Amino acid sequence: MRGRSGLRRGGRALLIALILVWSAFPVYWALNTSMTTLNGAQSVPAHFVPSPFTAHNYGTLLNQTGGGVGNQFWRSFLNATIESGLATVLTVAIALFAAYAFARLEFRGKRIILVAVLATLLLPVYATLIPLYRIMSSVHLVNTYLGIILVYTSGFLPLAIWIMYNYFASVPRELEEAAFVDGATPVVALWRVMIPVSGPGIAATSIIVFLMGWAQFIFPLVLSSDLATQPVTVMVAALYGQRIVPFTLLNAIGVLAAALPGVIALVLNRYIVQGVMAGSIK
Amino acid sequence: MSGERTQTGRKRPRRRGRFLPYILLSPLVLFIGALALYPTIVTTVQAFFTVDPVNPPTRFAGLANFRALIHNPFVRQSAVNTALYIVVGVGLSTLFGLVIALVLQRRSRWRGVVLALVVLPWALPGVVEAVIWGWIYDATFGVLNSVLKSTGLIGSYHVWIGIGRVVSIVLIELVQVWQVTPLAALLILAALQSIPQEIYEAARVDGAGSWEKFRRITLPLVRPGLAVAMVESLILSLNVFDQVYVLNGFAPGGASIMLQTYQISFNNLNFGQGYALSLLATFATMLLSLLILAVVYRRVEF
Amino acid sequence: MAEIRYEHVSKAFDSNTVVNDLDLRIDDGELMVLVGPSGCGKTTALRMLAGLEEVSSGQIVIDEQVVNDLEPRDRDVAMVFQNYALYPHLSVYQNMAFGLRLHHKPRAEIDRRVREAARVLQLEELLQRKPKQLSGGQRQRVAMGRAIVRQPRVFLMDEPLSNLDAKLRAQMRAQIARLQRDLGVTMLYVTHDQVEAMTLGHRVAVMRLGVLQQVAPPQELYRRPVNLFVASFIGSPTMNVVEAELHRESDGLRARFGSHDIRIDPGLAASRPALERYDGRRVVLGVRPQNTEDAALVDTGDTDSMIDATVELREDLGPEVDVHVGIDAPAPALEAVIEATESADTTGEAGVAGRPEGIFVARLGAGTEAREGRQVKLWLDPRALHFFDPDSGVAIYE
Ligand SMILES: Nc1ncnc2c1ncn2[C@@H]1O[C@H](COP(=O)(O)OP(=O)(O)OP(=O)(O)O)[C@@H](O)[C@H]1O
Numbered sequence: 001m002r003g004r005s006g007l008r009r010g011g012r013a014l015l016i017a018l019i020l021v022w023s024a025f026p027v028y029w030a031l032n033t034s035m036t037t038l039n040g041a042q043s044v045p046a047h048f049v050p051s052p053f054t055a056h057n058y059g060t061l062l063n064q065t066g067g068g069v070g071n072q073f074w075r076s077f078l079n080a081t082i083e084s085g086l087a088t089v090l091t092v093a094i095a096l097f098a099a100y101a102f103a104r105l106e107f108r109g110k111r112i113i114l115v116a117v118l119a120t121l122l123l124p125v126y127a128t129l130i131p132l133y134r135i136m137s138s139v140h141l142v143n144t145y146l147g148i149i150l151v152y153t154s155g156f157l158p159l160a161i162w163i164m165y166n167y168f169a170s171v172p173r174e175l176e177e178a179a180f181v182d183g184a185t186p187v188v189a190l191w192r193v194m195i196p197v198s199g200p201g202i203a204a205t206s207i208i209v210f211l212m213g214w215a216q217f218i219f220p221l222v223l224s225s226d227l228a229t230q231p232v233t234v235m236v237a238a239l240y241g242q243r244i245v246p247f248t249l250l251n252a253i254g255v256l257a258a259a260l261p262g263v264i265a266l267v268l269n270r271y272i273v274q275g276v277m278a279g280s281i282k
Numbered sequence: 283m284s285g286e287r288t289q290t291g292r293k294r295p296r297r298r299g300r301f302l303p304y305i306l307l308s309p310l311v312l313f314i315g316a317l318a319l320y321p322t323i324v325t326t327v328q329a330f331f332t333v334d335p336v337n338p339p340t341r342f343a344g345l346a347n348f349r350a351l352i353h354n355p356f357v358r359q360s361a362v363n364t365a366l367y368i369v370v371g372v373g374l375s376t377l378f379g380l381v382i383a384l385v386l387q388r389r390s391r392w393r394g395v396v397l398a399l400v401v402l403p404w405a406l407p408g409v410v411e412a413v414i415w416g417w418i419y420d421a422t423f424g425v426l427n428s429v430l431k432s433t434g435l436i437g438s439y440h441v442w443i444g445i446g447r448v449v450s451i452v453l454i455e456l457v458q459v460w461q462v463t464p465l466a467a468l469l470i471l472a473a474l475q476s477i478p479q480e481i482y483e484a485a486r487v488d489g490a491g492s493w494e495k496f497r498r499i500t501l502p503l504v505r506p507g508l509a510v511a512m513v514e515s516l517i518l519s520l521n522v523f524d525q526v527y528v529l530n531g532f533a534p535g536g537a538s539i540m541l542q543t544y545q546i547s548f549n550n551l552n553f554g555q556g557y558a559l560s561l562l563a564t565f566a567t568m569l570l571s572l573l574i575l576a577v578v579y580r581r582v583e584f
Numbered sequence: 585m586a587e588i589r590y591e592h593v594s595k596a597f598d599s600n601t602v603v604n605d606l607d608l609r610i611d612d613g614e615l616m617v618l619v620g621p622s623g624c625g626k627t628t629a630l631r632m633l634a635g636l637e638e639v640s641s642g643q644i645v646i647d648e649q650v651v652n653d654l655e656p657r658d659r660d661v662a663m664v665f666q667n668y669a670l671y672p673h674l675s676v677y678q679n680m681a682f683g684l685r686l687h688h689k690p691r692a693e694i695d696r697r698v699r700e701a702a703r704v705l706q707l708e709e710l711l712q713r714k715p716k717q718l719s720g721g722q723r724q725r726v727a728m729g730r731a732i733v734r735q736p737r738v739f740l741m742d743e744p745l746s747n748l749d750a751k752l753r754a755q756m757r758a759q760i761a762r763l764q765r766d767l768g769v770t771m772l773y774v775t776h777d778q779v780e781a782m783t784l785g786h787r788v789a790v791m792r793l794g795v796l797q798q799v800a801p802p803q804e805l806y807r808r809p810v811n812l813f814v815a816s817f818i819g820s821p822t823m824n825v826v827e828a829e830l831h832r833e834s835d836g837l838r839a840r841f842g843s844h845d846i847r848i849d850p851g852l853a854a855s856r857p858a859l860e861r862y863d864g865r866r867v868v869l870g871v872r873p874q875n876t877e878d879a880a881l882v883d884t885g886d887t888d889s890m891i892d893a894t895v896e897l898r899e900d901l902g903p904e905v906d907v908h909v910g911i912d913a914p915a916p917a918l919e920a921v922i923e924a925t926e927s928a929d930t931t932g933e934a935g936v937a938g939r940p941e942g943i944f945v946a947r948l949g950a951g952t953e954a955r956e957g958r959q960v961k962l963w964l965d966p967r968a969l970h971f972f973d974p975d976s977g978v979a980i981y982e
């Protein structure tokens with residue numbers, strides 16, 4: 001009996017170890033490569049710790065002035081931050097009001113609008129990619145922050161609304177009614193009660209939307225491909241395709257591009273998990 | 283006690299805040315209408331037109347775009363490729379997701395840490411992941427080769443991507459599986475956690491062992507979660523683009539439909555055919571989603 | 585201060601009328617309790633007054649002002665919810681200050697009022713806590729405090745004590761009564777617990793299936809219920825009811841049920857002239873358990889008011905003893921009785937779960953020697969009998 005349960009526990013530990021290796025090894029490997037020299041990275045068989053160790057690749061990215069890879073990288077990093085940051089703000093703001101209306105107010109056409117919005121969750125990229133490009137180019141919003149932010153927002157809204165709608169629906173009605181009796185208008189109740197109470201839901205939505213924005217590739221590839229607005233994904237893909245940047249430096253770039261979403265995911269994963277789960281059942 | 287008495291309030295229409303909902307919804311409706319529904323309609327309609335920005339005007343073309351696509355060998359190949367992407371993607375991410383969810387279901391000291399690391403690949407951009415994996419797959423210095431050779435599984439270093447079609451596709455899709463698995467795991471975990479603990483206890487009292495409990499309780503009751511996870515990974519692998527673009531470029535051996543659509547539309551500027559291919563892919567997405575739901579989804583109420 | 589009137593107020597959800605033609609007036613400074621079984625429309629009636637629910641027809645008047653079309657915030661009422669509905673993100677202090685802030689009261693006044701309410705409710709130590717860190721009783725007091733600080737015209741309470749244990753409930757009941765008296769504020773208090781209703785209310789309004797049955801001070805409700813429903817709903821244990829036949833003998837009116845035949849006190853009969861009309865006809869006879877006694881413990885030779893019965897169950901309550909005895913007469917099969925008995929039994933303190941047909945409950949002095957399985961001679965107080973029409977259930981008085 002004891003032997004069997006020990007075996008089972010051992011099997012479980014092995015499984016967990018496998019899962020951890022599967023999840024973390026590629027990232028570790030990029031770190032490993034980014035912190036060694038080109039020669040170190042090209043050793044056969046491969047070294048599993050950086051040897052020789054060097055911070056040179058990161059130094060290159062940090063120090064470069066004028067026109068180099070470092071400059072390009074930081075520009076695209078900034079672009080990605082601005083684009084997904086502003087898209088997050090816009091998406092969450094719009095979704096807050098809309099989700100509140102769906103969860104709490106009665107009005108004609110509610111079901112139809114809700115279903116139409118959520119149906120767009122099922123639309124693949126195919127359905128909108130080309131027309132969005134043509135719309136944006138006809139209003140001269142290609143290669144502008146505004147253009148990409150508008151497209152992101154329209155793409156992220158349905159999911160954001162779905163997550164927040166579920167959060168709002170789980171808040172007891174009496175809380176708002178207490179606020180109404182205390183003298184609040186619906187807008188005040190939303191602002192002073194609903195929104196503070198739904199803090200975790202709003203955090204989850206914001207984080208998820210931001211990460212989705214940061215990861216976008218095909219839309220910015222089409223809509224903002226020049227240096228002024230291209231996000232880090234487009235820039236990294238281009239560098240990779242040119243095959244002129246050494247692998248060690250490319251991995252350093254990869255690590256830095258992954259750092260912001262990676263840290264968010266590690267530190268705030270509680271919210272991500274909550275958000276995904278809130279949107280999942282039903 | 284007369285402090286508040288002065289306020290008498292205004293007369294209002296009986297229905298409270300009649301316009302408020304519409305005011306709250308107007309930005310949403312504007313965005314979704316203009317940038318999601320309208321484009322979808324455009325795609326649907328213009329698939330039947332010749333749309334070429336270099337060579338206007340736009341003319342009605344009937345089914346010509348579709349005919350051209352069907353006779354295009356690259357398109358046919360990309361369809362086959364995409365089917366393979368889907369099989370690998372849906373199969374592996376569901377399997378891995380289920381295993382991870384089952385492991386995470388048990389409360390333990392390590393759960394928080396494991397969960398955090400498990401979620402990580404989902405949070406990173408696919409392009410960056412593809413670059414990282416590209417280096418792992420590298421033909422001359424990749425760690426995959428290194429590990430396989432030193433364990434004796436291969437005799438000499440291989441070129442993994444770009445030679446064998448199936449191997450290329452499996453390995454490219456594996457990168458996407460790596461990204462999608464966390465989502466599948468969380469969706470399945472949510473379903474697992476909604477199963478009341480008492481059901482397991484009742485089964486144990488009835489004499490069910492671990493395997494029976496898994497087969498007779500977990501598997502049937504987790505079906506809604508599985509279905510949602512499978513649909514999610516279906517949509518993602520049908521749309522696979524980033525990983526293919528980075529790792530395989532436009533080489534037809536691994537090109538997906540999305541890549542083909544991009545090429546037709548933005549490299550060849552043949553928007554009409556782009557629309558037509560998009561429309562077909564959209565339909566395929568819907569049909570396959572419904573198929574998965576019909577086969578896998580069972581409504582469970584506790 | 586405020587006087588409230590419901591004038592022919594009805595409320596329907598879709599086609600389902602849950603409040604039907606409610607006509608009720610609550611005087612300035614009065615504590616009115618609205619009581620009735622679960623689902624009878626009490627909460628709905630209260631919420632219409634608060635403005636959280638629109639009325640379907642009729643009007644609600646506060647201080648001669650029709651408030652039908654006013655938003656809750658414009659009605660100057662405060663409400664305590666059953667689950668308290670404390671704002672979880674705000675401290676106790678902020679919870680209480682919330683309404684005052686919304687009304688743009690000066691900071692100093694807010695502070696003064698909140699601290700005063702905290703003192704009265706013994707919340708001073710807890711002002712910085714979040715609701716999550718409070719016990720049930722403390723949360724309840726915060727909910728009260730949130731209402732008090734507003735100094736509203738009207739206090740509304742929806743089963744504010746139902747989430748507390750029995751002892752705390754009794755304490756809070758006393759505190760609410762004291763507060764209401766000290767503040768002199770008009771209060772509408774909803775409960776389904778008739779003990780709470782009787783101990784708290786200046787007047788009590790009894791509702792059933794959306795229809796107001798009777799509004800009266802507790803004693804009158806107990807002594808002169810207008811119908812079988814009110815009679816059965818108010819009082820614990822529930823009033824015993826049985827089908828009987830009236831007949832006139834030389835010594836006056838008598839009631840025959842099963843093998844028993846008891847005399848009706850002439851004084852009682854005189855005060856209920858309508859009884860004459862039921863001579864020779866069926867009525868429903870009601871006797872409260874409190875109006876019975878072990879014949880051995882009453883020094884009266886009044887054998888005309890005694891019945892013999894077999895004890896089926898004896899429950900010692902300490903100062904008193906409840907005995908259940910078999911009576912060989914049919915209980916009236918009126919819907920009203922069944923509903924009242926069911927809901928009373930789930931909440932009544934000495935409730936008897938599902939009283940079967942043909943059972944009488946008698947509350948006897950502690951000295952009774954009644955034993956299970958034995959015969960007991962019961963005295964039914966001839967001055968405290970109740971009579972109802974067997975078809976309509978309406979009480980027979982004038
Ligand atoms: N929003 C609503 N929509 C439809 N029906 C409702 C609604 N609110 C209440 N009802 C119905 O109205 C009836 C009265 O409900 P109400 O809440 O007023 O009862 P209550 O007397 O407060 O009962 P309880 O003692 O259980 O709280 C019930 O049958 C209920 O199902």
Ligand SMILES: [Mg+2]
Nearest residue numbers: 626627628742
């Ligand atoms: Mg109620």
